[in-house]
Amino acid sequence: MTDIKEVPNNLDALASTDEYKKVDDTFTVKQLEKYLTDNEIEYLSADNKPELIWRYMDAQGLLDADEPVTPTDDMPAPVEPPVEPPVEPTSRFQRRFDKRSQQTAHKPATKAVLNRVSVHNVGSFNVLEPSTTTLMLAGKVTNIEIVAGKSKAKVIANIEQFNKTRGKILKII
Numbered sequence: 001m002t003d004i005k006e007v008p009n010n011l012d013a014l015a016s017t018d019e020y021k022k023v024d025d026t027f028t029v030k031q032l033e034k035y036l037t038d039n040e041i042e043y044l045s046a047d048n049k050p051e052l053i054w055r056y057m058d059a060q061g062l063l064d065a066d067e068p069v070t071p072t073d074d075m076p077a078p079v080e081p082p083v084e085p086p087v088e089p090t091s092r093f094q095r096r097f098d099k100r101s102q103q104t105a106h107k108p109a110t111k112a113v114l115n116r117v118s119v120h121n122v123g124s125f126n127v128l129e130p131s132t133t134t135l136m137l138a139g140k141v142t143n144i145e146i147v148a149g150k151s152k153a154k155v156i157a158n159i160e161q162f163n164k165t166r167g168k169i170l171k172i173i
Helices: 011-015 018-026 029-038 049-060 092-105 152-166
Strands: 113-121 127-129 134-136 141-147 170-172
Touching: 011 018, 011 049, 018 049, 029 049, 113 152, 127 152, 134 141, 141 152, 152 170
Parallel strands: none
Antiparallel strands: 113 141, 113 170, 127 134
């Protein structure tokens, strides 16, 4: 490996050049670090992006050159952000529904459901069952799905304990 070169103090002047701007727009910090590592050019772990760009430009011989910067075979292609299609304006309800659909669509595979307990909350406020972290909405019937690692007896005991301390507002169906 080569010796670590001293970074000059005039990086601000270098940042105003076209070559610097092209490298800055083209490559990420990770790509610059990979290039420097692959070509056995030493850099400091404390080097920020301007210093990494200077080391890249020095290795490429671009500090005094007027030729444009293009990625080499050693360098990975720059990462381009994905282009999303324009979204049509929708109602507030539709946006909330779409957001929830997207959240559930990206969840990892769920565990196998072993048992279900249906509970009717006849109270006037929402209740959280702590073992499965299921929210039982006021005035609604909720199906609590018990997955591996949870006990149906523990869920039923939690509901009974809640009924003893808060009044009989949860009915197991």
